[in-house]
Amino acid sequence: MQLSLPQTIDRATLLRYLGAAGWQPDAATDALLQKAGALVLGAATPRGVWRTLPLSVLEGEAIGSDLARHLAGCDSVTFLAVTLGAEVDALLRRLEAQDIALAAAADAAASVLIESAADALEGRVRAALPAGRYLTGRYAPGYGDCPLALNDTLCLALDTVRGAGLAVTPEHLLAPRKSTTAVLGGADAPVTGARAGCAHCLLQTTCAYRKRGTTCAG
Amino acid sequence: MPDKLQTALDRSAFLFLDGAMGTELQKRGLQLGQKHELAAFFMPDTLTAIHADYAAAGADILIANTFGANPKKLAGTGYTLEETVAASLACARAAAEKTGALVALDIGPLGELLAPAGTLAFEDACAQFAQIVKAGAAGADLVFIETMTDLYELKAALLAAKENCRLPVFASMSFEARGRTFTGCTVESFAVTAAGLGADAVGINCSLGPAEILPFAKRLCRSVPAGLPVFVKPNAGLPNPDGSYDLTPQKFAEEMKDFAAIGVSMLGGCCGTGPESIRLLRQAYRGLVPAQKVPVRRSALCTPVRFVEVEGITVVGERINPTGKKRLQQALRAGDMAYACAQAVQQAEAGAEVLDVNAGLPGIDEAATLERLVKELQAVTDLPLQLDSSDPAALSRALRVYNGKPIVNSVNGEQKVLDAILPLCKKYGAAVVGLTLDENGIPKTAAGRVAVARRIVEAANRAGIPNEDIYIDCLTLTASAEQAAAGETLAALAACKRELGVRTVLGVSNISFGLPCRGYLNTAFLTMAMQAGLDLAIMNPNTPEMMAAVRAYRVLTCQDAQSAAYIAAYAGMQVQSQAVPVPAAAPAPARPGAETPAPDPLYDAVRKGLKAEAKTAAAAALAAGQAPLDLVNASLIPALDAVGEGFEKGTVFLPQLLQAATAAQSAFEAIKAALARSGAPSAGKGRIVLATVKGDIHDIGKNIVRVVLENYGYDVLDLGRDVAPEAVVDAVRRTGAPLVGLSALMTTTVPSMQATIGALRAAGLDCKVMVGGAVLTPAYAEQIGADFYARDAKASADIAKQVLGG
Secondary structure, three states: OEOOOOOOOOHHHHHHHOOOOOOOOOHHHHHHHHHHHHHHHHHOOOEEEEEEEEHHHHOOOOOHHHHHHHOOOOOEEEEEEEEOOHHHHHHHHHHHHHOHHHHHHHHHHHHHHHHHHHHHHHHHHHHOOOOOOEEOOOEOOOOOOOOOOHHHHHHHHHOHHHHHOOEEOOOOOEEOOOEEEEEEEEEOOOOOOOOOOOOOOOOOOOOHHHHOOOOOOO | OOHHHHHHHHOOOOEEEOOOOHHHHHHOOOOOOOOHHHHHHHOHHHHHHHHHHHHHHOOOEEEOOOOOOOHHHHOOOOOOHHHHHHHHHHHHHHHHOOOOOEEEEEEOOOOOOEOOOOOEOHHHHHHHHHHHHHHHHHHOOEEEEEEEOOHHHHHHHHHHHHHHOOOOEEEEEOOOOOOEOOOOOEHHHHHHHHHHOOOOEEEEEOOOOHHHHHHHHHHHHHHOOOOOOEEEEOOOOOEOOOOOEOOOHHHHHHHHHHHHHOOOOEEOOOOOOOHHHHHHHHHHOOOOOOOOOOOOOOOEEEOOOOEEEOOOOEEEEEEEOOOOOHHHHHHHHHOOOHHHHHHHHHHHHHOOOEEEEEOOOOOOOHHHHHHHHHHHHHHHOOOOEEEEOOOHHHHHHHHHHOOOEOEEEEEEOOHHHHHHHHHHHHHHOOEEEEEOOEOOEOOOOHHHHHHHHHHHHHHHHHOOOOHHHEEEEOOOOOOOOOOOHHHHHHHHHHHHHHHHOOEEEEEHHHHHOOOOOHHHHHHHHHHHHHHHOOOEEEEOOOOHHHHHHHHHHHHHOOOOHHHHHHHHHHOOOOOOOOOOOOOOOOOOOOOOOOOOOOOOHHHHHHHHOOHHHHHHHHHHHHHOOOOHHHHHHHHHHHHHHHHHHHHHHOOOOHHHHHHHHHHHHHHHHHHHHHHHHOOOOOOOOOEEEEEEEOOOOOOHHHHHHHHHHHHOOOEEEEOOOOEOHHHHHHHHHHHOOOEEEEEOOOHHHHHHHHHHHHHHHHOOOOOEEEEEOOOOOHHHHHHOOOOEEOOOHHHHHHHHHHHHOO
């Protein structure tokens, strides 16, 4: 399904993605970020697909202990996948050949947008939730010790190629680049899930966020 | 050929395709987790019964359950592609025999995205499709390629089908409500590309219901030749939240009736339709015959997202041609495609609508380079390309990998040239430029050139290329050498349009060769040629006065309604250009010493990240006689160092660092051009090879590093992304680069980084390796055998300085 676009790119998140959280940009940077945002919004055609399946679909699947903890107490999983579309990738490639500052700003703007598109789809999923059912937050393959290879199973179950033009490469990366997938657990009782946290993160010793006393989760 | 197939191809009666397979299988017991494509093994009777029900409902063509029978989907199932295709076709055939229906080998998307969006190479996609076609050709009556959303993948499938069987090939894409596919492909780009590649029927399926597809089907009918059949296979309306579809079979058949009058000749259903939908559809069409299609005859070139109708003057950017361009020669010799890509984007911004691409340079492999240029350029621009070569091998390779409908530049009146190149244009559906010269040279008179043109047009027509795809070049001769020739060229051009009914093209800038202030002559000649009927002007779109002539001409000939494009280009601007004497070379000013700091506009512009100012400052310094290398060492590098230090301290933020890098880059282009003109090979600080490793498509970090390293004066050979270890080894061996930079963003691609380092070591190459990317750490870098871990672009420049000096 097609997802609607926000009017603008959230500036605070954009600056955070550019490693400049809380900074008040100068006039030139402000203009650059405006331009980048407008270009990305013009090129994006966000689409998403989702599907709820019994938890048993993950049986025999290597999902890692973090995702298993996230799904504790759940009896179903909801897979969702969102992409901004191939035209955003094409825009980013063009900008990288033209102006690397604009390209980096647009790349970050697209990352902001993919998160807001995922929020929008999650909103729809929650709106369609039957009374008495509860969902955890989103958990994306690749975080913590959950392997990226879970993307293969997830995208196959959602038929993302047909539903959204989103495919998985042999190395389990999502293509188009500006795409995201997530797993939410479902249960009859309120569940919140558990964030991946930093314990199993590869970057736990070098993470730029942790150095500043925050985490990538915001 | 079976009668039904004849009917399908000659459009003499309506033919009916079947309905959905997936939804029918689910209805009849397919379990969650069971793969559709294996139905022939675990529920063969059900599968045959579905086909039989469609046949009984009146389907003339049964589409076998081979949609997902491809290597990716069958991996790990225990069934080979060959046995899956054969078993699936057998079920359809068993059902077809009862009614005499035709059986189609169904081919769907491979489930992976082709490069540049994904990592599947075009040739590999062709090979996978060829395997499917070979597995199924003997058991099928036709090949049915459907639900494609990427024109490039459709091309791979069409070529594979055409090259590996003699069956008719039907080709269908799925469009979203906006009239484009997921990848942005337009209906018209699909139409002219598929028709050009020899599809025997074209259609639209899935994604939307009949009412939504109707306007797109009309456009498809108008965009393909009158004799080419068009089919539709819509869904049963739009999906409901529970996964069902909103049209009943009755309502579906009712809505489908609107296709009878527009020229469609085959109809069926996709998701949500069943045998009853087909039965009622057939009933609704009783007594009707297909309407005549009335195609628009138009000259068109395209990429998936850009359909360029050549109607009125169209600008072809000439800058990607190494002849006389030292900087591009250097780049192509080094195997560096980034410079050509930047030229492409710049020309597009300046107003080019098509880009000429030429790789003819002594000492390089033209065929390999042209193919690579086409792949790289179509990743960064959506403008159609003019493939500029006279070498059939180079053209063949470039045509094969081009995504859309290109134009070939060129053939001429020589029979052996026509014989070698026209069949290539026909096979790949390209338009063609014909130069009015032959083995006897260029005819002096207009009449002589028209005679050559006539021969070319006849030969092209015989090869199956229609007039709207033929562009005659009456050849621009240099006015300084043959002054009277300009008139003959224009007279010939007008006569070709009038008498032959073809399009025309000229390389405009050649008129002024050897004369001063060439822009004046080029602009005047361009204007005269446009008035004589020029369609394609091959020119430098970066020359403001020539683009102004084009835009003004469009206003004065009412092609630019309300002068909207002219106003958009020039509102708020004023003209300042006039000829001024060339300044005599000034003596180089002494560099200011530390004790007498003088204003340095280049340093300031880079520090502040001002792109235009940096370029102007560099050009001014060079014009004043300053040595290019002094500029790099005394202004650029100190400015970049200052910004880099600020970044490390946290007083400068990433966007500012990158704006400074972009400003330095624009200054550096002026410097490199000056170096190339002086014959110096480069800034001479040493070579670095960069690559994003095999399997990884996230390369913005690597691209930032490239810009920064180039700004420090290093010669960077950027191999791109998804680069195989062997390609890195080759590049290092060829260039002798002492430093290699590798990037990988994801955990799953770090092993390929390790493999690349291993390959470099195994080849015994004496180079250092620096690595970077989100998931890397200093310890991880050491573990996989890298010499350096580069935290960011600034760190990579520090490492380069340590390894190469500078």
